[in-house]
Amino acid sequence: MANIKDVAERAGVSVATVSRVLNGNSPVAETRERVLAAVRELGYRPNNVARALRTARTGTLGLIIGDLTNPFFTELADAVEDEARSLGYSLVIGNAGERPEQQDDYIRTLLDRQIDGLLVSSAGTGSAMLGEVVTSGTPLVLLDRIVPGIDAPCVRADGREALTDLAAHLAALGRRRPAIIVAPAGTPTGDERLRLFRTALAAHGIALPDACVGATPDLQPTGGRAVMRAFLDLPEPPDAVLATDNLMALGAMDELRARGLRIPEDMALVVYDEVPWFRHAAPPLTAIAQPTRELGRAAVHTLLARIEGREAESVLLPARLVTRHSCGEPTGSRVPVPSPADAV
Amino acid sequence: MANIKDVAERAGVSVATVSRVLNGNSPVAETRERVLAAVRELGYRPNNVARALRTARTGTLGLIIGDLTNPFFTELADAVEDEARSLGYSLVIGNAGERPEQQDDYIRTLLDRQIDGLLVSSAGTGSAMLGEVVTSGTPLVLLDRIVPGIDAPCVRADGREALTDLAAHLAALGRRRPAIIVAPAGTPTGDERLRLFRTALAAHGIALPDACVGATPDLQPTGGRAVMRAFLDLPEPPDAVLATDNLMALGAMDELRARGLRIPEDMALVVYDEVPWFRHAAPPLTAIAQPTRELGRAAVHTLLARIEGREAESVLLPARLVTRHSCGEPTGSRVPVPSPADAV
DNA sequence: GATCGACGTGTAATCGATTTCTTGGGGGAT
DNA sequence: ATCCCCCAAGAAATCGATTACACGTCGATC
Structure with missing residues (x-):
């Protein structure tokens, strides 16, 4: 690989001049042309490692x-x-x-x-x-x-607005026993989503008991599935689940599917994060879309x-709520504008 | 940020010695300890840019x-x-x-x-x-x-085996008018998938007419959707479509959905690439899984x-065929082993 | 016509490491 | 005790660029 010295030699100038030409400084038209010609002929490309070392x-x-x-x-x-x-x-x-x-x-x-x-x-x-x-x-x-x-x-x-809309949505559809799948306590994002969701539900007189807060250390499908399994094994299982991450939601759906349970008839599901395939899920998933x-x-x-x-x-x-069909039929009343991506 | 010279000074040795300690060469135990102590105290980390310049x-x-x-x-x-x-x-x-x-x-x-x-x-x-x-x-x-x-x-x-299985699968389910969504002619991968699919179908006496070969330059949902639209507008639309990429399949599904058409009743769909959400699509998608x-x-x-x-x-x-339900009910006869990931 | 600026260009220092070559000191063999 | 060898460690070259500084030339100004 040609270096700056080769170019300098070929153009009959010093390396400093080559550098200056390449960095847009001083040299006069004729010198510049000679240098550029040499660069072209040799296929020279500056070594970024050297440049980085010098310029920091x-x-x-x-x-x-x-x-x-x-x-x-x-x-x-x-x-x-x-x-x-x-x-x-x-x-x-x-x-x-x-x-x-x-x-x-x-x-x-x-x-x-x-x-x-x-x-x-x-x-x-x-x-x-x-x-x-x-x-x-x-x-x-x-x-x-x-x-x-x-x-x-x-x-x-900021999920406050979306979670407020979600609580209203769930309340309007008659869901009284919501649950949430989150990262373990101590994870700021998880804690915040839990807190905001709980507050928003409270405004509709709906409680979010601790038994309905399922934590999973890995933000993976397996974790979401395990939490959903625990929820379903409760004496009084929830009737709506918010998965605070799309992968955990995937796992939760796996568990519902394995038990032959239907969304939304047997369980409402809402997913944090908006992913293109959600509208092709069975049924299309209501989601919280982050910008x-x-x-x-x-x-x-x-x-x-x-x-x-x-x-x-x-x-x-x-963030905003994108209402689809995974909590039951949307009422169309308190529901924010649907995503344009949904207009299929 | 401390550099190798600072470390050398602090340890009372030369930079060469520091370098040797860090790269596992020669120095004697006592010198090595002094150097390592200096490294620790200064929080020194070698500058990778400089190292890369020297070592190439x-x-x-x-x-x-x-x-x-x-x-x-x-x-x-x-x-x-x-x-x-x-x-x-x-x-x-x-x-x-x-x-x-x-x-x-x-x-x-x-x-x-x-x-x-x-x-x-x-x-x-x-x-x-x-x-x-x-x-x-x-x-x-x-x-x-x-x-x-x-x-x-x-x-x-290599998709040969999977496409051979797919042709058999489609034939067994009575699909007689397949189509394919591919990258434009001249794209080696697309050309190959088209050729293999056509050959595999021919073994079952099924033709793949040019009208049923839809090319889209961008391997994106919009492209897949446009091709599906063209297919559906044909005087005699296909009864099965192979999308040779998961994003194009997404677009194809968008179009079917927009027209109120059902999979697999109105159209069989098979997707190249295996993506976790396929088993949650409506219906679960038959796919060709690449390793x-x-x-x-x-x-x-x-x-x-x-x-x-x-x-x-x-x-x-x-690659191998993963049979689900997007071509109609699987017969279970000529169908290869299902993916373990499907055992939900 | 001499002097001063400005400007284009070359020389050499520099970035922070690795590595070759050199040096010096210690230990073993005679 | 002397000599030699070996090895640890230092000095300096090097990687390929950028850039401060020095220098020479040319034009303008008086």
């Missing part, structure tokens, strides 16, 4: 996501990637697989690679490396998930603000 | 995938990531968004970053940069998709072989 800028952002196979995260990653690319950055995606050790491992790798900034949708709350990121001075922005004790802006969705792409975009902008030393605030964007 | 190895593999939001690719990426990580490499995922220009852009970026090897599931066939990868000497392995004229091993799935994770693993091994200068062959792994 890699032009790379890191993104840690909880689970690469979770559609919510892939949409998020896709949006982040789009935005980063359009702003001239490239993106390294780190897949934490919802395991804190793997996440720490990845953060370490990214720091060693001198990325310019880091976006983290953290698995778990006890990440030792996140503290190190902060002390290392690498710009950090949290995405979707707050981490207690980490002083960094957080870009995420995923907007979150991704906002996160990149917030991170760039930090990188450039500007002020960077936390961002909170509203 | 970045410990990074690149993976270009067609579409980050396509579950087939994310599962593939996840498998590749897993395997790469377990072998000590980290992975940069490039999302081509099924656009050749964006793909070229990404390949360029990755080459500039001096990745050690590249896996490409190419969007389109006319990638100028792929040629450059080969001439640049960067080890290259194609994944899932062949690219004519590019001399590199290819790791992909996705195995493909990812094999691709990494093949790439590492090339990187280490060993022999590297192309790999072909069999």
